[in-house]
Amino acid sequence: MAMTMTQKILAAHAGLDEVAAGQLILADVDLVLGNDITSPVAIAEYEKLGKNEVFDREKVAMVMDHFAPNKDIKAAGQCKMCRDFCGRMDITNFYDVGSMGVEHALLPERGLVVSGDVVIGADSHTCTYGALGAFSTGVGSTDMACGMATGKAWFKVPSAIRFELTGKLGKYVSGKDVILHIIGKIGVDGALYKSMEFCGEGLHTLSVSDRLCMANMAIEAGAKNGIFEVDDKTLAYIREAGGKEPKVYTADPDAVYDETYTIDLSTIRPTVAFPHLPENTHTVDEIDEVKIDQVVIGSCTNGRLEDLQIAADILKGKKVCKGVRAIVIPATQKIYLQAMEQGLLKIFIEAGAVVSTPTCGPCLGGHMGILAEGERAVATTNRNFVGRMGHPKSEVYLASPAVAAASAIAGKICAPEEVL
């Protein structure tokens, strides 16, 4: 029977020759991930299982990124709980302040995820690793606990929507604009329970950074996972990250898809999602004046080196608009260092932006840039729900690093071309 890319990976991990959409399976996992918010709940559940060791101490990763560096005493307690657990279980991949970064930027960078893997993470944006041709999906803390104990997870095999990419993105248009465009088209539950499989000639023109950003937001369309065909760029990225030997799966030519969309990348314009859903998209060309108080450039969606390079390219020699607070957050220590070496941090600071140590911080209204009542932010993050970045009456507009940087200069949402 013909299978999609996701179905092939799941079948292989369930020890089955084939699987079909809707089938419930128990699959082996290659990595179980948690952070400082979700791991404490998982650890409490894990203790109930009465196990003295995890299934494989090298296949569990815990990253202190959400409320770290500790934002308050309670957050400090949660990180301590994770630290103690990882120490007791001798977990190899525990990332604390100093080595940590935003988890979904960190794990691929460290070579911890490769093509063909099955990854579960107690964080909804675990779907990011689909960019590398892995099946990866967000789960809850109980799944994380049971995954750590057994090395397995239950899944309902998803059907898939196919996105055939053609053409090439224009200048200052990025993967963020493509995925916002797609979510605007299919809606926040347009891919509910399904895989989003990306393929086509246009895929090869996208950088790995763009792909990571797009797979990251598959969850914002309700998808179980987003997954990209593996090409030379993927393999080169994994090699450079020092990952284990990847296993490349391709969808059968006659695999069945619920729907197929053709996306011509050359027609995509910089796109912004208005409050309070990622599906409320408009291109920058159709936006009336929206004045802003804050800009955030960072997160698991857009905190990678390429994102900072684009933002710096726009901010170079310019000033952040008076009255706007611009916050730049490199996603990992490595990215931070590279941004320093390349002079990007100097550009940001001279423009009047602040640069923060890696953290998820403001994306989820944790710390490092909370909004007051009535304030508006343009953010390169992934969610603009009510209260997401602070006060329930604040607003978040989702955009690319290019649009965010341009908006910081203009003091209102605008196209990158407008400030050049």
Added chain:
Amino acid sequence: MKFTGTVIKYGDNVDTDVIIPARYLNTIDKKELASHCMEDLDATFAARVKPGDILVAGYNFGCGSSREHAPIAIKESGIALVIAKSFARIFYRNSINIGLPIVECEAAADAIAEGHTVEADLDAGIIRDLTTGEDYPTEPFPPFIQSIISAGGLVSAIRSGVIR
């Protein structure tokens, strides 16, 4: 599993950020989480919810963050059952894993109004709006999911050997 309770109703795309805002995720204390449940959507929820109440909602309930704190807060607040037109998938599996009863039923979620008294028998596959007398059939859970629910959640299912 049988339930009878009063309905509290919300709309589509109720996300886990409004179910339990991230500013309260620095604790895993269930009672504390429950005290802030639904705060950013409906500040009156925590004060008016009663044990046994039934939450009814529209499409894509529980979308967004994977925080298990969301179904935990709902369960701890006293909600006995969530009926929605559809659930976001992580919320759906989290609810099953922690033993919060949920059921997808478009017709019921559409018709049942705030304040109605509802009776649900998930084994028999029926939701009854006692206020209007209308019945709505529901799909039974697949046996595998049922075995997790019957065990009282995923951790209990593993402890008792239902899942190895």
